[in-house]
Amino acid sequence: MHPYLARCVVTGVVGVALAVFGAAATPVAAAPAVSASPSVATVSNSPTVTAPATVAITRVGAQPALRAATARSVTAQRASRSKARLRAARTDSTWVWPVSSVSLGEPFGASGARWSSGQHTGQDFDGDTGDAVRAVTSGVVIFAESFGRRGIVVQLRHKGGIETWYCHLSKVEVAVGDTVTTGKLIGRVGTTGNTTGSHLHFELHTSPKVAVDPMPWFKRHGVGN
């Protein structure tokens, strides 16, 4: 069969928000703001102090310096936390391709009669029935069964609330609730559902009903560069 004909014919049960297409370049989770340390307020004079005026002047004079020192400390803490978050993001954002031998098929957003919604909701990867399908990054299995036109599907939820969907599988290798690491075997390529040939139909959702182009996500995480 001509490769072009063996593409996925999944239709958009889930609407493709092309308006969100550009939003794929936006990080999913914003880091929480670091609140100012309440310790700054403890620098003030104690109301129980009844020291002579000379001592009181010394204390008042020392206050700005203490405040400055505390402010420097808070700034240092913020910088330290920021670095820790960056390290965590790098650790948690390890990505790999979902198949070992990468040959890209129909791209996200392709239009045509093959998709009843008019548009392709994922990125296809060529593959033979039985080929390993792997988690593109660490996450939790939230769905693993037949799902209409998509055939047998494994869905993973990842940090930041994004989901990856692996469709048309011939076999599921995980169970709902399993925690998977990057590259973990989760299923096998197949032809289940509405498809004219074996391949992996891969979707990335920024929320359950919003599919976006997964390719920028791979690139951002250093896959395929």
Ligand SMILES: [Zn+2]
């Ligand atoms: Zn497809």
